[in-house]
Amino acid sequence: MNINVEIELRHLRYFVAVAEELHFGRAAQRLHLAQPPLSQQIRKLEQILDCSLFNRTSRSVRLTVAGEAFLERARRTLLNVSRDLEETRSIGRGEVGSLHIGFVGSAMLTILPAIFREYRAAYPGVQLHLHESFTAKVIEGMQSGTLDAGLLRDSDPTEGLDAATIYSEPFVIVLPSRHPRAGQKSISPTHLRDEPFIYYPRSAGSRAFEKPLSLCEEHGFRPHIVQEAQNWLTILRLIGAGLGVSIAPACVRRIAAPDVVCLPVRSNSGATGITSSIEIATFTGESRPIVRGFAQIVSAIAGKRIVTN
Template sequence: MAVAEELHFGRAAARLNLAQPPLSQQIRRLEAIVGAELLRRNSRSVELTAAGEAFLERARRTLRHVQEDVAEARRVGQGAQGVLRLGFAGSAILTVVPELLRRYRGAAPLAQLQLSESFTAQVVAGLLAGDLDAGLVRDADPAPGLSVRTLFTEPYVAVLPAHHPAADGADMDVSALRRDPFVYYPRSAGARAYEQPLSLCAAHGFRPVIAQEASQWLTILRLVGAGLGVSIAPACVRQVAPDSVVCLPLRGPELRSEIQFVQREGEARPLVRAFAELAGEVAQESV
């Protein structure tokens, strides 16, 4: 390319910080490899042959591709490019997770983010099976082979129909729900996620009757609003609670629900590391 652009071996050699004889030898070797004369030279001038014109364009294209490949490899190494398969528990979307995803899209526009919504237990199973790269979950059970980092916590609230006798209060005691049927999510969501809110009832000497099950908090809230029971939920559900529902803080010792970032132990891919670091930053800013 240097000789073809300069059409002068001396100037090309100076541009490349080479002596002229080694440059001439390299050109001859290149012509031998190609099997055609690329440059026509005499004592007065250098000019490209037809084969040289064709090869010059291909050489430029090759170097462009090399530069693009180097840039792509750099981005992959920095965690800014690739495919990130991220599972998340549905209720996490009511927290700072949308802001995290927005920030990640801005920080790594070339990364392909494949999102999968499910229960915490299914996100964990997907990680262990290799179907997911990372997860944002709620109150995950410990699992060998996985690393879990708590990003932030939130309290639980009582979810009551607006006509419930306790709905007019500023807060309430869990024991006031002793005789109410519960609308709740299934145990398949995860053992800890299922049992932890119910432990608040156990601390007051009762275990509620689960009258209805639903897999989405929006459905649970609507069923509560329809008078089918009450529930205990993470405080974030207030964002989607209809007018037919009241969410009240709980009195007594506070038990908090954890939103966690989970990945396989020993995960070394820059793409996952970069997302984990950003998740930590966004969570810290939300405190």
């Protein structure tokens, strides 16, 4: 007979119960079965295996040599099946697997560390792969299939991707600490008209590039960019060296050295309403549990956040 076809998991469970109890009546009670059907299924299992698993007398039940060998294998099979089922359930819940997340470096100065910390605590079985880049490069990574989700700054609308804001902050104007206006409480972009700018490249993302510059355009000029740099730490150090000024998201205050100052932006009519946004990007119609689990953690952290700009 074909054992793979004939033997069912219930046969193994019944056999293990009888083997451990060495009593058909107690085994039947344990399995919530009547004794006759249990005895019938054990006889069927022995027929399939073509050997006796138990020596039965009117007073006792004992395992045969074959029964002792089969007990070890039956337990192992049931354990492996249980583990496989639980692993499958975990995959279905997004609790195991690999997750590739792209993110912009400046987001690490906001709520991103808390997001990663909470996700690691909630999903310790997931292999989390983090990829730092510009917003535009993160989007390219998602489009090419190398990234599962992205954390962006001021992203451009992209077909096939949904972006939701999880954190907003104002912009600040960054000056060398020796600048004549460094001692002010706030500063209008008007005073930057003739200043050289240190800035990141347009390739980072067109909207991310243009939004801070729009603060200057509101005051009738477009800044003269004399130097580009790939990250805010380098930009701040160049400003501290006196090479220029910049407009940055407020979070850069966290890495500002004493040789620079970060001043609130003041418009002609008071405080400006233009802000910078950190966003989570996922594929439109995303249904993978592992990605949805990450998005839920992001939403939970964003919901708990208290703004203290």
